[in-house]
Amino acid sequence: MIGTWTLFQRESRRFLRVKMQTIVAPALTAILYLIVFRYAMGDRQVPGLDVDYFSFLIPGLMMMAMLQNAFANTSSSMIVGKIMNVHVFLLMSPISAAEAVFAFLAAAVLRALVVGSVLLLVLLPFSDLSLAHIWMILFYGVCGSLIMGSLGLIGGMWSKTFDDMAMVNNFIIMPLTFLSGVFYSVSQLPPFWQAINAWNPFFYLIDGFRHGFIATGDSDPLQAMGAVAILTILAVLSAWYLWRIGWKLKE
Amino acid sequence: MNALEINNLYKVYGNGNVALQDVSLLVPEGSFFALLGPNGAGKSTLINILADTVNASSGSVSLLGHDLFHERAWCKRRMGVVPQEIAFDPFFSPREVLKFSRGMYGQKADDAWVDELLERLELTQHAHKITRQLSGGMRRRLLVAQALVHRPKLVILDEPTAGVDVELRKRLWDFMRELNAAGTTILLTTHYLEEAEELCDQVAIIDQGKLITSRPMKELIREVASSSLCLRYAEPLQLSDEDKSILSAFSPRVYDNQLCLTLNKQDSRSDFDTVYQAAKQRFGTPVDVSIRQEDLEDVFLRLTGDSS
Structure with a gap:
């Protein structure tokens, strides 16, 4: 118990110590996006949905920032640990795989929630966004962070260098989150890409999260919940299993 | 009681390299034990298996009568390992590193012991610096403090004095002697043979993954x-x-x-x-x-x- 709590503290202090990079910078990036799209789109509505573009965009950007930060927290800790050789202390400690994964994911979720809250607080005064279903926001926010935190752990275990890690981030995580309907309604896509998009798990995460705010979207959020829950469990279990066998960590 | 009982330990790496071949070794409780061998003999592999950073291929190890591979958590709480390679968390200060280390071994904070360790390892002045600013020697001493912070029964030091100057080395060994006198078993590998001869009461030599000899230091010295x-x-x-x-x-x-x-x-x-x-x-x-x-x-x- 003390071990898990200590590791959680270590992992959360790590990002709190460099707030500029981990909280302020993502918030600023999201705000820049919003300013740009606010002036580019004006008061236009999202085609097919009865909602203005600005209100559509805010939850999507929030969720994208949360997902990327949850991933960054676990993956950077793993890769820095490997490069600096600090991960040996984790391996040598009596903390079990379940405890370690729990502590890492709890810190990832905390970072995602902090970043999400900061964005919301900054942007709320400039919009007439409502909070239609808070439980739905929390469900998708937390599940999304758990999935991304687990992927970050797995990516961190797999990577040998910062370059490997950057590759995972830039070629897998960024495209998947960017092309998940943050900036557009999926119904605007050609049918072929709509079909492909139906298989992108991040689409359901972002759409469900947004549904919690604007009570409308491209998917049925209640139906998607089951799939998201299963995906979350699978992601967490994979991270736990790989940690347990010491995949790419122990020879 | 033996602090460590290693039976028929083998390690074959993925590339086919045989690092340990049927190594059996007893480390008596309370001993100051030297594990010697040339570079690449398998010393670090052995220590890394004990530390759980490398998996053994076969064999068994017991620590104070408990099976290392089946009661890992129990054993780990009673073992402190100083790794050979310098490792430090770039985000934290020595004091924070020690607090986190202790917590990760499931123990409540003990500021008095942390203060004493910082003092004994001459890190008090640097306790609040970020570890990135520490010199190589300080980082190595911090590793020693980290291995001791949960008051282990068995302390394993893998080349702890590489890059530490003579004066400090002496004081580090004085500290280890004290711990040993208080009942802590100490297992060390070193390249400084005079050091081993002076400090250790037991010695084992391994070469090319095989145990060559293991006996009381005096006996080895006398016999040879x-x-x-x-x-x-x-x-x-x-x-x-x-x-x-x-x-x-x-x-x-x-x-x-x-x-x-x-x-x-x-x-x-x-x-x-x-x-x-x-x-x-x-x-x-x-x-x-x-x-x-x-x-x-x-x-x-x-x-x-x-x-x-």
Whole structure:
């Protein structure tokens, strides 16, 4: 118990110590996006949905920032640990795989929630966004962070260098989150890409999260919940299993 | 009770490299144990298996009577390992690192012990610096503090004094002696053989993944501490297989242009004349002769067959 709590503290202090990079910078990036799209789109509505573009965009950007930060927290800790050789202390400690994964994911979720809250607080005064279903926001926010935190752990275990890690981030995580309907309604896509998009798990995460705010979207959020829950469990279990066998960590 | 009981331990790496071959070893509780061997002998592999950063291929280990591979958490809480490679968390200060380390071993904060460790390892002045600003020697001392912060019963030090200056090394060893006197078992690997000879009461030597010997230090020193006749020649020497077989009774070692041969005593008479004649017959008259008392280094070189 003390071990898990200590590791959680270590992992959360790590990002709190460099707030500029981990909280302020993502918030600023999201705000820049919003300013740009606010002036580019004006008061236009999202085609097919009865909602203005600005209100559509805010939850999507929030969720994208949360997902990327949850991933960054676990993956950077793993890769820095490997490069600096600090991960040996984790391996040598009596903390079990379940405890370690729990502590890492709890810190990832905390970072995602902090970043999400900061964005919301900054942007709320400039919009007439409502909070239609808070439980739905929390469900998708937390599940999304758990999935991304687990992927970050797995990516961190797999990577040998910062370059490997950057590759995972830039070629897998960024495209998947960017092309998940943050900036557009999926119904605007050609049918072929709509079909492909139906298989992108991040689409359901972002759409469900947004549904919690604007009570409308491209998917049925209640139906998607089951799939998201299963995906979350699978992601967490994979991270736990790989940690347990010491995949790419122990020879 | 043995602090460690290692039975038939094997390690074969993924690339086929056999690092440990049927190593069995007892480390008595309360001993100050030296694990010696040339580079690449398998010392670090052995320690990494104990530390759980490398998986064993087969064999068993018990720590204070508990199976290491099945009761990992129990064993880990009683073991502190100083890894050979420097490792530090760039985000935190030594004090924070020690607090986190202790917590990760499931123990409540103990500021008095953390203060004492910082003091003993001469890190008090640097306790609030970020570890990135510490020198190499300080980082290594922090590793030692980290291994001790949960008050382990068994402390394992893998080359802890590499890069630490003489004065500090002495104080570090004084501290280890104190811990040992208080009942902590200490297992160390080192390249400084005089250090091992001075500190340790037990010694094991491994070479090419195999255990060569394991016994009390005194016994090893006594049994092998004979004298050697060293003959210096004008030219560097090389031993042919024939030389080796003819001189085999004297364990010939060559160091550049010096040939050293072990002297044996028969009925309290040294056989130096026989040895000298044998050498002279093979290599001619030397330019200089001396008699050296063998120390651990000679023993080590002889046992590991390393004459370089």
